[in-house]
Amino acid sequence: MSQGVEPERQPQQSVGAGGPPTSRRRFLSWLSRAFLGLWGLGAAGAIGAYLRPPEHGPRIAERIVRVGLLEDLRIGEARLVRHGVTPFYVVRLDAGRVVALSAVCTHVRCILGFDRERRALTCPCHDGRFDLAGQVLSGPPPRALPSYTVSVRAGEVFVQL
Amino acid sequence: MSDAPRVGGTPGGGDASGGGAGPGPRGDWVAWLERRLNLTETFSFLTHFGLVWTPVDTSRPVREVVREVASQPVPAYARWPRVLGLLAAILFGLEVVTGVLLAYYYRPTPEAAFESTRTIVRDLPFGWFIHQLHGWGAWLLVIVVAARLLRLFWDGLYRAPREVLWWSAVAMAWLVLQSDFTGRLLTWDSRSYWAAVRGMEVVFALPVVGPLLAFLLGGRVINDDVLIRFYALHMLVLPAGFAFFLYLTFATLRRVGLSPEAPMHRGAATTLRDHLYSMLILSVLLFGVLTTLAVLAPFRFQAAADPYSTPTGVRPPWYMLAPYAVIENGPGPSWLLGLLLLAVAFAVLLLPLWAPRAAGGRVLGRMRLWGLFALAAWTALSVLGAFMERR
Numbered sequence: 001m002s003q004g005v006e007p008e009r010q011p012q013q014s015v016g017a018g019g020p021p022t023s024r025r026r027f028l029s030w031l032s033r034a035f036l037g038l039w040g041l042g043a044a045g046a047i048g049a050y051l052r053p054p055e056h057g058p059r060i061a062e063r064i065v066r067v068g069l070l071e072d073l074r075i076g077e078a079r080l081v082r083h084g085v086t087p088f089y090v091v092r093l094d095a096g097r098v099v100a101l102s103a104v105c106t107h108v109r110c111i112l113g114f115d116r117e118r119r120a121l122t123c124p125c126h127d128g129r130f131d132l133a134g135q136v137l138s139g140p141p142p143r144a145l146p147s148y149t150v151s152v153r154a155g156e157v158f159v160q161l
Numbered sequence: 162m163s164d165a166p167r168v169g170g171t172p173g174g175g176d177a178s179g180g181g182a183g184p185g186p187r188g189d190w191v192a193w194l195e196r197r198l199n200l201t202e203t204f205s206f207l208t209h210f211g212l213v214w215t216p217v218d219t220s221r222p223v224r225e226v227v228r229e230v231a232s233q234p235v236p237a238y239a240r241w242p243r244v245l246g247l248l249a250a251i252l253f254g255l256e257v258v259t260g261v262l263l264a265y266y267y268r269p270t271p272e273a274a275f276e277s278t279r280t281i282v283r284d285l286p287f288g289w290f291i292h293q294l295h296g297w298g299a300w301l302l303v304i305v306v307a308a309r310l311l312r313l314f315w316d317g318l319y320r321a322p323r324e325v326l327w328w329s330a331v332a333m334a335w336l337v338l339q340s341d342f343t344g345r346l347l348t349w350d351s352r353s354y355w356a357a358v359r360g361m362e363v364v365f366a367l368p369v370v371g372p373l374l375a376f377l378l379g380g381r382v383i384n385d386d387v388l389i390r391f392y393a394l395h396m397l398v399l400p401a402g403f404a405f406f407l408y409l410t411f412a413t414l415r416r417v418g419l420s421p422e423a424p425m426h427r428g429a430a431t432t433l434r435d436h437l438y439s440m441l442i443l444s445v446l447l448f449g450v451l452t453t454l455a456v457l458a459p460f461r462f463q464a465a466a467d468p469y470s471t472p473t474g475v476r477p478p479w480y481m482l483a484p485y486a487v488i489e490n491g492p493g494p495s496w497l498l499g500l501l502l503l504a505v506a507f508a509v510l511l512l513p514l515w516a517p518r519a520a521g522g523r524v525l526g527r528m529r530l531w532g533l534f535a536l537a538a539w540t541a542l543s544v545l546g547a548f549m550e551r552r
Contacts (some may be wrong), residue, residue: 039445050262058397 002032067157069080073098078114078121086161089121091132100148100159101134109143121145171301189226201226210411213433215469231434240436243445245309249333250407253400253446256340259295267347269392271385274349274464293455299341301451302492303480306334314512314532317525324513325413330408331510336403338480343395346388355475358383366496371460383468412475445485450460464551482546483539489549 015139031089065083073079079086080103087103089112103112115159120137121130128139134147149160175331194200200223208217213230266285281288310330313319319327346357365371365381379386463472477485484502491498510527 046287046290050288050291051265052286054285055281096190 006010009130023115063161065159065161067100067159070098070155070157073157076116076119078116080111080114081159083161085088087111088159088161090150090157090159098150098157099132100150101130102146102148105141106143106145107139112145167302195223201214209415224373231432231437233433233438235431235433237430240313240439243310244440245305247440248305248392248443248447249302249309251447252298252305253403253407255298256302257300257400259291260282260400262291263295264396269347269389271349271388271466274347278350279346279462288411290452290455294460296460297451297454299337299344301447302337303341306330306337307480310334311532311536313528317528319513321513322417326410326417327513328350328510329413333403333406333410336398336399336406337371340395340399340403341478341480342397343391346383346391347395348462349388349466351466351472352463352475354468356385356477359475360477360481363484363495363499367499367503368496371496380455391530454504477546479543479547482544486542486546486549490545 010091040069054146065081067079067081067090070092073090075092075094078089078091081090089103090098090100091114092098104110104119105112105123105128107123107126107128110123112121112123112130115122115129118129121132121134122128123139123141126140128141130141131137134145136144150157151160151161191200197220201217201221202219204223204226205219207213207231213233214232215230217226217230264283266277266281266288268274278292282292283289313327313330342357342360345353347353361378361381361383365375367374375381377390379390432545484499488495488498488503
């Protein structure tokens, strides 16, 4: 900046810092601060845009999951399908009806277990319970489980997430 | 509950009485903080990193100390001659920041390395810019560290009592070259992969160093084991070493200085405050240069590496062209030539022992002559290596 400032003028300068500085000096320091501030804002914006977690929006083909043959599912039995971050249960209720329910507890995202005797999904973390329609029976879960559309085509079970 | 009003009331009363040094309306947070921790002590820790030469009295308020330090005279010889070391420090900081940003998305496996780098470069917002900043920053860092080595040599700053300065400078140059070499492999594109293969073949052929390096680097074949070790070296070990030698440089500078031939009081050009402002402007200019290079001359990104097909025109990095020319053209087996080069490189470290302190200007002049001769030989060999590549 101002290279010409001699060390001998130092006392004067410190006195001047207390009083009103000259307007050109104030303008220049304001300008450089504004420049650095804008530069910092821009850098923060760029880094923020870079750091934003990329969204892996599932494509239509990935949203339809082939579960398996209907005849392999026994009545009253549930199968856990480990599908990415949205694992789900497929439960065969009787000869024709199959339901698919999320296996992730709505409370703190624990993975639910299947209780065959009571025909319920139970959470090992805080003992939350859901019935096979996804409604909360007891425990801390705040919401019902999401359920997914099941279709059976040519004896094969498909679930649309 | 009973405490709350009392605690809330203290800052208001304390600002009037405890501020002492007359804090302005904007700087109240300094006074607020100073009543809670000794800011002068924190500042005195910062003074370890060069620039401030006077001892700091930690019992005084921080604003007074900072004002006093900022108006210290800075002699002319301490300004631009020292700029190379400062540039190295700034560039190292830039490499750390951009490297951390890249590490958020990079995956060090042969299957994912190229894919993840391409995701950074192609898909993420500003990813290409961060990648190019990292690459060009490394390129400039190699130049700056080499230039700094030349400057220290030219001014004879390897003689006692500055041996530590010289050894740190050599170590930093070596670490920068290693970082550059390990970093090139990480993108796992075909050029970088095959350049690493060729470079490693030469190194592994050395008698004792070769097997040792193969042990340390995870094998003689460049595969996933080697890649993850390169990654760990590149992002953990080598930067830690660089930071250590950077601190060592600052520490020894505080004790022995860089050029005591010129006395402190003569040629006091400016104050420390203005000096810092010039360095700030220099950093902004450096960023401008890097941005220009990143936009106008981006590093090309080739196809993914295929271990079963070697592309044509794989060339060593520019700083390896001279050793490359010697090993390809020199008489004798390559391991012997490699050992010879290694011995020459290590001889640089012993320079302080050959130039005793008592030696006057005539010895310094002779050393300069030798240095010029070595530089000319190196340049000629590099040109030879470059032309060998063209053929």
